[in-house]
Amino acid sequence: MTPVDLSTTVLHAVRRAVREDALRAPVPARVRVERTRPGGRGDYASAVALQxxxxxxxxxxxVAAILRDRLTGAPGVAGVEITGPGFLNFTLDATAGAAAHRDLVHRVREEGERYGYGDALAGQRPLLAHPREVRAAVTSDAVRRLLTAQGADVRVSCDGEPDADWTRLGVSAEAYGREQVEAPGAAAHASAQAGTPLRPVRAGETAAELLTRLGPDAARWGLLRAAGHDRAPLGPELIAQTEANALFRVRYAHARARAVLRGADRLGAAVAGPGEDIDATEASTALLALLDAYPAVLVGAARHRAPDRLARHLEAVAGAFFDFHDAAPPLPAGDEKPSAAHRSRTAVAEAAGTVLAGGLSLLGVSAPEHL
Structure with missing residues (x-):
């Protein structure tokens, strides 16, 4: 069971308690679960009862006792304990956890960079309307990609003629003007123009100026990484190959993941197959939890028109990948022979690289194999 699965299980218990009139309280949108701290009880804990x-x-x-009664025996949960003022502490079924990790890695491998795509927004036809400004154009393009990945049929409208330099930043020219074709009547066109306005804080530079200073990848990342209501930092740090540069860390994590696969291939070491268990360590579990949460992040970023949410999640995945890589190197060292543990770690590294590449692609940023 992954943290996302556990959160859903607890949320279902809350809904059941409310439905059975054992608990009279509004059902929260989600339930937060966290790893227990050193010395704590169980694997995860939640403060939902205090909430x-x-x-x-x-x-x-x-409240915790009411929820515990409805969580005891839940699939993947070996035990539930109440501690302190009302915290729920969960001990997971190790067998179920191993199966969930195995299924997750296999799913990412099967779906590739389209992992996380879905039909959550199928049938919706949003219009993204933005001013003639580079940050607004790039934000609209990223939101369009996110919405399309969730099944929406997206149209984009600009207050003026799109800047020709936007295409050099990866902004799709084909996304503009479709509403005139699909809704030729004046009334329908007026309705289409009443779309979702995307007006982030202006960049203060033109596309040509940003391209000259930063190039397309760093410029797009800089324009998208900050929330729309915040100023976008667009300084030279975006092209510095240092740990302080979040874009470099994300792309380097992807490159390292691909290097693991090349190294495994040179050693003749196979990646763990669908039937093999995934080596469960604290570092690998933390990384897999972020990979498991990735589809929900994509849906949330699309619904809220917030590509910055995806950028921040990719940063978290990159950080967790480096922790995993350092704690449990996927490749054997020296004369060490490749083992089942190495095959498992290589599979996790491959999944992390796939998610990083897919996420960067949705942001319109390239994911080089080498850095």
Whole structure:
């Protein structure tokens, strides 16, 4: 069971308690679960009972007991304990956890860079309207990619004639003007123009100026990494190959993941197949949790028109990949022979590289094999 699975399981328990009138409180949109701290009980913990106690008019431990009764015996959960003022502590079924990790890695391998794509927004036909400004154009393009990946049929509208230099930043010229073809009537056109306005804080430079200073990849990342209501940092640090540069870290993590696969191929070491277990360490579990959460991040970034959410998640995946790589090197060292553990770690590295490449592609940023 992954953290996302556990969060969903707890949320279902809350809904069941409310449905059965054992708990009278609004059901939260999501339930947060976290790794227990050193010395704590179980594998994960949640403060959801403390969150619900006030609205329910009950003590937090009483709410926790109501939820524990509905969580005991849940698939993948070996035990539930109440600690402190009302924390729920979960011990997971190791067998179920191993199966979930194995299935996740296999799914990423099967779906490739389209992992996380879906039909959550199928049937929607949003119009993204933006001013004639480079950050707005790049943001609209990234949002269009995210919405399309979730099944939406997206159109883009600009207040003026699109800047020819936007295409050099990866902005699709074909995305503009489709509403005139699909809705030729004046009334329909007016309705189409009442789309979602995307007006992030202006970049303060033109596309040509950004391309000259930063190039397309760094310029796009810089324009998208900050939330739309914040100023986009667009300094020379975006092209510095240092650890302080988030873009470099994400792309370097992808390049390292690909290097692991090349190294395994040179050694004749196979990647773990669908039937093989995934080596469970603290570092690999943390990385797999982020890979498991990736589809939900894509849906959220699309719904909220917020590509910065995806950029931040890729940074987290890159950081977790480096921790994993350092704690449990995927490739054997020296005269060490490739083992099942190495095959497993290589499979995890491959999955991480795939998610990083897919996420960068949705942001319109390239993912080089070598850096």
């Amino acid at each position: 619900l106690a006030g609205p329910a008019g009950l003590g937090a431990r009483e």
